Amino acid sequence: MPVKQYLDVALILLVSIAAVNDLATRRIPNRLLLAGLVCAFFLHAYSADPASSVLSALGGMGVGFVVFLPFYLLHGMAAGDVKMIATVGAFIGPAEAFHVAMLSWCVGGLMALLMVACRGRLSMLLSNVGRMLGGALIPGVGIAAPGQTSVGSMPYGVAIAIGTMTVLVRDYS
Template sequence: MPVAAYLDTLLLLLVAAAAINDLASRRIPNLLLLSGLIAALALHALSPDPGQALLACLGGAATGLLIFMPFYLVRGMAAGDVKMMATVGAFTGPAAALHIAILSWCAGGVMALAIIVFRGRVRMALGNLWGIVRPAVLRLPAAPLAMRESAGSMPYGVAIAAGTIYVLMARYA
């Protein structure tokens, strides 16, 4: 049974559905992610070497979760994005999850710049950035971060989907 093809196909469908939902409502449904996680576990269990596959599945989920968790903790990312990356990692394993995360950061950076520019919030974004780095640059003691107005929210599920699609396309190119 060619489990890898099923994993990749289901993962493509999952990230597409998550990205569309994120664009439409700025939410990624927990039920979608839980269903994906269960499907990834089930498909890995059907592989020729289920023990190794399930370890890769759990390692990928942990990698995706741990890579994006710090961004959630500093309020730079929503919980759905972190859970989505963990689910993607469950499908792909740890090495591909790391690759997808890096590509997602790149796609997310481009998206963030586009949103900031198109909404005319460059000055606000630079002010927020200066507020973050000022203590380090001026060697000031770290002060509690004041809540600043965001320069714009972004559907990060789209960036994760872009990174995932790129990695999966590279496998078959």
């Protein structure tokens, strides 16, 4: 079996475990992500062109990290989600990491809207988004108001897993 297939199988295993853990505990374990990174770089090092493969892994990590970091800085996402997308990027490279990030945003947005609607907190969501945007666009404006209530946490690892598997299935079709 070529290295790409090993990478894909390991990645499916990683995102599946992360999604289940995120659903159960709202956390993605650092040890899981570190094991994933070690696995990705180990497999890339054994590819036909290890130098270019490892560079692609580094590029994928960077793309995943840079694309999700602003959401973490705006308190719209947890650090584990940013680390997870960076780890996914290490498996698949920069172009595919960008595709996974875009799909994960779409899936995550739908999940968030469904969760907020089911909890009856749509007006609170709009207020929080307005504060986040104001804090990001207007210097000196705070992102979070004192006593601001969250509309709830979301297992974003599930959205990343769905985005990842969608890209992998597309690659094999």
